Amino acid sequence: MPKASEAPQQLILDELQQEPALAAFDAEAAALLNSTGLVSVQPDMRGGWQVLPAGRVGAVQVGDLLVQVRPKAKVGLDRLLFLLGYAQNPGFRPDDVAGAEEKDLFSALAESLTRQGERALARGALSGYIHVEEALRTVRGRIRVGDQITRRPGMLLPLEVSFDEFTIDIPENRILRAALRRMLQLPRLSPVQRGRLAHLDAKLDGVTLLRAGAPLPTWDESRANAHYGPALRLAEIILSNMSAETGLRRQRVASFVVNMATVFEDFVTVALREALTGVPGRTEGQYECFLDEPDGTRRSRVRMFADVVHVVDGKPAAVFDAKYKASSWSGYPNADQYQMLAYCTALSVPRAWLVYADAGQVRVRKVENASVEIVEFPLDLSRAPKELLAVIKYLACRAVLG
Incomplete structure (x- = not known):
């Protein structure tokens, strides 16, 4: 020790x-x-x-x-953030992480956000139209007659009006500024790094600061904000997974903590759904099913949720389950095999795919006295992102198309 x-x-x-x-x-x-x-x-x-x-x-x-x-x-920061980012938005690319060479995670996150923020704001802050509803003493836009009567009966002023305003106070800038502010709370930023982040924050002066814990505003990618994309995707990961606050003795604390089992499950779900786009049927995550049949009473049934199920013409055609655990000399724990057998039985499919985060060979287990096969399919997370997605594509095609 x-x-x-x-x-x-x-x-x-x-x-x-x-x-x-x-x-x-x-x-x-x-x-x-x-x-x-x-x-x-x-x-x-x-x-x-x-x-x-x-x-x-x-x-x-x-x-x-x-x-x-x-x-x-040996999953590095770039791979970890790729898994997180792709599960959140399939448009996330490996080069969205620009500071993976830094020695620690916080320095890498700060450097990545700084570089992407500098690229996004190189031409100045993005502007756009937002819908505003206010009470004004002059007419602007459209008078909301219903609200005027309800809120100010018998009063001529102020007027309840609505209008579209061209401003930098748009969702994209609110998300980016919130991430910059979160990063500026890190305890051990270098003076140079802090200065670069503060400079970017100053470019967004006038943008509304998001309240801590408030849901992030939504934004849609377009030609106008395409150059913001990498910065926004990284900003959303930071805001979703990182906290920065002050301890009891005014000691500053920052944390970026993720559950890899959840990250892996989310990544496999989204990657399979993307890989099966265009294939007949639909791909559903956390597919609800029951192990037992209704018995005519009010007693609860045994409910199960399969990680991913591809459904064709209303019937399950393939079932997948993601396991973030390493294989061992003795194979997977029996519980995983029982779980997959239960899925096959309840969903009436002959084969289940057990996707685990590890290197190795594909192994097919044929269940005795049953026409069921359980396929252990390894997904090596140390592979490059393009290779990971190619393996998922192969898995999807083999499972659904045969």
Whole structure:
């Protein structure tokens, strides 16, 4: 076990690490680390704290301490953000991550957002029309007669009006500025990096600041905002997965924590849906089905949700389940096989596809005394994004088209 450090600056853990790392920091830092869900921190009898991954990956920065948990299979930041981004928007490209060469996750995120923001704002802030409803003392646009009568009966002024205004205060700029502000809260940004982010934020002066926790405004990609696309896709990932706040003793804390099992499941779902576009039928995620038949009573049935099901003419044609776990010498745990057998039986399909995040060979298991096959299909996340999508395409075609 590593020896305790007097003033640890950085602690790097592997997602599958089972031996705790020993580190020295105060009780507040331990409580803050525990609260993020990235790591489990327990006191060590010899002094200091035992730190173990808690089933998630990412980074937490508490004052001068940076703790990182890296994904298995040598999945770097660029691949992690590609999986996150593609699951959120299939238009996400690998080159949307511009700072993957940085040493830590926060520096890489800050550098990526800065570069993409500089490209997006190189020609100035994007402007567009937004619909405004206000009470004014002069007529502008259209008078909302119904609202005027309801809200101000018998009053001539102010007038309830609606109009379209050409402004920079549009959803695209609100999202980008919110991400810039979130990044500026990071504790250990270099002065140069902080200056570049602040310069971009100044270019968006006048854009409404989003409230913390508020849903992000929606935007549609078009020719007018195409140059904003990479910056916005990265900004949405940052706002969805990163937090920055102040601890009890005014100690600044930042965290970027993701559940890789959820990320992998979402990526496989979206990638399969994209791969099957144009194929007869529809592809549904979290497909609801029941293991048992109705028995004529009000007793609840055994409900199941398959990760991905492709349906043709109202009937399931293929079922997939994504598992973010490594294969072992003895194969998959029995529970996974039972689950896939249950899907095949309930959905009346002869074959199920168990997609797992690991390298290896495709293996077909034929179930005894049943006309069911369970295919273990590996998806090596260390592959380049184009290769990953090509493998998913092959899987989709083989499962649905034969």
